[in-house]
Amino acid sequence: MEQLGIRFLGQKPEAGWQILDHGRHDPWLLVLACLIAIAGSLGTLVIVEHFRYLERPGLRRAWWIVGSLCLAGGVWSMHFISMLAMQAPVAISYDLPTTLLSLLVAFAAALLALHCMGRNGNSPLHRLSAALLIGLGIAAMHYSGMAAMRSEAVVYYSVDLFILSILVAVAASLAALLLAEFISHGDMPQRKSFIAIAALLMGAAVTSMHFTGMAALHLVAPEGTETFLHDVTNSQTLGLIIGGVTFVIIVFSLVAAWANRKLDEKDRDLQHVNSLLEQLDSTQSSLEKAAYFDPLTNLLNRRGFNRAFSAHLNEHADSGTLAVMFLDVDNFKRINDSLGHDAGDRMLRIVASRLQAILRENDLIARLGGDEFCVVAQVEQEDTAKSLACRLLQHMQEPIALADRHLVVTTSVGISLYPQDGTSPKELLKHADLALYQSKANGRNTVHFFNQQLKQKASLELQLEEDLRTALQQNDGLELFYQPIIELKSGKPSKLEALIRWNHPQHGLLTPERFIPVAEANGLIDMLDDWVLRQAHADLRQLDQAGYQGLPLAVNCSALNLCGNGLPQRIARIFGSDQRIRQRIELEVTESALLGDIEHAIEQLERIRATGVRVAIDDFGTGYSSLAYLKRLPLDTLKIDRCFIQDLAFCPQGREIVRAIIAMAHALQMDVVAEGVEDAEQLRILRADGCDQVQGFFFGTPMPLQRLLAQCPHHDRAMEAWRWPTAAPSDMLGSHS
Structure with missing residues (x-):
């Protein structure tokens, strides 16, 4: 180290030598040195930004050298202007070859710095290694410049501050690398502000390193040496010349970088336009494929x-x-x-x-x-x-x-x-x-x-949809027909089943099979079911006025409404808070509707029963139901489908099935209703097998409430009294909604 002109205080002679005072510094020259450091940093960052966009290797090398000269000139000028600003207690001069050597060291460090700044995607280890090499290069420039000092005093350094100055140089280098990388990823509108701030920080960091190294400096002279403040000959003039030349170099670098960047931008724009023109056909083809072809199958969309x-x-x-x-x-x-x-x-x-x-x-x-x-x-x-x-x-x-x-x-x-x-x-x-x-x-x-029949059918379906919507909105044409359900033990009506009919202005009286699918397919089923519930509520009051207090009504429910979540709230809203009214309503749901999603069905039925409404499973036996599911369903009534009743008197196997269904339902605490009873023999067999209730044409066809009450005015009459002559053919429409 001593051969390089670096000596530490622990090595100085113990006797016959004295440590001199640091002297003082010209503040204006110090300010100039700081400005030079900031200007050099700014020029370097601008050139680095420009350097990143260059593609031609020759241009990249040229701007690499220009940027390195800018950075080396700034750092080197800052150092020697700061040294010229120092007024030492002894006469000091500088060795020209050593001074020029320090400039070469600065240039080498700057070359390495710009090489690292111009790269993208550096790893943390690469950044640290580069910062260490650049920091050592800056420190080498500083201390080689200090080695150019010539005086009767000998230069010594404090070990701790010497090491600290090197660490500051390494930290400044790392900060410069990080700032350059951050600026390269910044947003365009804010990039100029980032560059200015980064230049201030870099200039301050480099200046801090210099003054840390100066703080480590100690001049040691023989005892008795006469001391007084000395200026370097023409120090201010020399400092201004150095600063002026460096400033001109930096300004030139900035202007050249700006001009060349503009030219490069135009060149890139031309290349971009040419590339766009070349890609126009392929882009148009891609857009056409995206617009007219299905991405999954590559077929036409x-x-x-x-x-x-x-x-x-x-x-x-x-x-x-x-x-x-x-x-x-x-x-x-x-x-x-x-x-x-x-x-x-x-x-x-x-x-x-x-x-x-x-x-x-x-x-x-x-x-x-x-x-x-x-x-x-x-x-x-x-x-x-x-x-x-x-x-x-x-x-x-x-x-x-x-x-x-x-x-x-x-x-x-x-x-x-x-x-x-x-x-x-x-x-x-x-x-x-x-x-x-x-x-x-x-x-x-x-x-x-x-064929044309399909077109006519589609037109009819569309017309039915429009007419049904109008009928629901205007409450016109829809009507509830009723069919009694007879209790076998007492022979009296236990309830009435409400069956909707539509008196269409062109097509006459329509059964549910004709218009319920239209309502379900076109989002009208909610309105239709609500109409049925409201009308049933009104008919309950009419039954009470006619002397049939307490007679329940069975109302059919669409499978789609059961699949939703709002049916219990709608029931509560339509029938109000009177539990006696709700308990007189029995909601009939089909077997297939229950078994679509059994868990959801169980939840919905429990919520419906919580409102006070009873629940019946309709058309039992047609949906291939599982007995394991059936025992979990919260049901009150099971209705055996008519297909099991029609041949009851002639098919022993069919009678065994009906008997098993009745026994199973009773075991599950459910009432049993047999649908489609049409003769006395069927009635006899069902009574013998323990069926609870029956309904069918044997007791009358469905008819409007007023007509039904007119034919059977007394609630307490036995089931024989509920057998009336068959009505007009238009009423023989079945008992299924």
């Missing part, structure tokens, strides 16, 4: 199909018959619900590939959404279209491996033909869709062609 179908129709307008086939995967929702949507997507891709394998290259294939596909194929006649559709159905039934299972899926197909079923794409698609729905109604996995 609905928009692309409509465009291609119109063009295809124009092209083949005079070349024969076109078959438009609507295909729908049967029970696709079950696959999604059981195996997951990923398995469902895979199945749709397999279906698409099978369609492409069967059809010809010029046939149109599209996925219109969900599990719906559409095919347009040129055919010779109707038989050719049917043959093609049957081949599609057969090919689709080949097993598919999904989620470690081998599934066989089926499809339903609806077909419309051009030109007999329509001449426009919209019309042909609509007619094929109508044929598809008919195919599903016929049992699925079938092919159905469009």
Whole structure:
């Protein structure tokens, strides 16, 4: 270390030497030194920013050197201006070769610093290693510059401050690297402010290192040396020249960096424009694919199909018959619900590939959404279209491996033909869709062609929907018919079942089977069930006024309403808080509605019974119910479906089934009602087998409440009194809602 001009206080002679005072410093030169350090840091950061955007290796090397000169000049000038600002107690001069050597050391450290600043994605270890090397280079520049001092006094350093100055240099280097990396990831509107702040911090850090090193300096002279403050010859002039030259270099670097960056920006803009022009065709193709093709199957989507179908129709307008086939995967929702949507997507891709394998290259294939596909194929006649559709159905039934299972899926197909079923794409698609729905109604996995009856049926369904909505809104045309339910022990009516009818202005009296599906399919079932409950509530009051106090009413409930969550609240709202009224209502729900989601059904039935309303299971035996589920359901009444009663007198097996059902229901503490009783022999058998209640045409057809009360005015009359002559044929509409 002593050969490098670095000596520590512990090495100084113990006698005959004295430590001199540090002297003082010119404050204006110190301010100038700080400004030079900040300006050098600012220029360096700006050049580093520009350096990152350069792509040509030659330009990068040139700006690397320019930036290194800027940083080295700033740091070096700051150091020597600060040294010139010092007024020492002894005369001091500087060795020119050593001074120039310190500038080379500064330049080498600056080259390393800019190389590290210009890189992206440095690891923490790489940053620390680079900061250590750069900090040692800055410290080497500082202490090599101090070694250029010539005086009769000998330079010594405090060990602790010497080490601290090196640590400050390393920390300043690390801060510079982090600031440069942070600025490169900053937002454009704030980047200039970040650069200015970073330059202030860097300049302050470099200056701090210098003055820490100066604080470690001690001048040791022989005792008796005459001391007084000395200025370096022409120190201010020399300092201003050094600062001025360095400042000019820095300004030049900034202006050159700004100008060259503008040129590079223009160059990049031109390259970007050329790249955009080159990519325009591929981008347009990608956009068209995204707009007109299904991303899952790579088939045409609905928009692309409509465009291609119109063009295809124009092209083949005079070349024969076109078959438009609507295909729908049967029970696709079950696959999604059981195996997951990923398995469902895979199945749709397999279906698409099978369609492409069967059809010809010029046939149109599209996925219109969900599990719906559409095919347009040129055919010779109707038989050719049917043959093609049957081949599609057969090919689709080949097993598919999904989620470690081998599934066989089926499809339903609806077909419309051009030109007999329509001449426009919209019309042909609509007619094929109508044929598809008919195919599903016929049992699925079938092919159905469009015919005019389907169109008429669809028009009628639409008209019925509009008329039903009007009837519900205006409370016009809907009416409750009633059929008595007779208690076998007493022979008296135990309750009345309310059955809705619709007196349509064009089609006459309609049964529920005709309009309930319309209401369920079009979101009107809530309004319809609420109307029934309100009307039943009003009829209860009318029964009371007629002398039938306490006679209950049974009301049917749609499966869709039972699947929801709002039915108990609606019952409570319609019937109010009078528990006596609620206890006279029995809600009938079908067996299939209960077994769709057993846990939800149990919860709903418990909430309904909590309102005071009784619950009956209707059409028992038609839904393949599980006895394990049945014992869990909170039910009050079980109604045996009419299909078990019709042949009761002639089928011993049927009688055994009915007897078992009655015994099971009694074991579960439920009352039993037999539906569809039409003769005395059925009545005798049911009484003998212990059935509790019966209803059917044997006791009368359903009729309006006023008419029923007019024929049977007394509540206490036996069931024979409830047998009246058969009404007009329009009333013989069955007893099932």
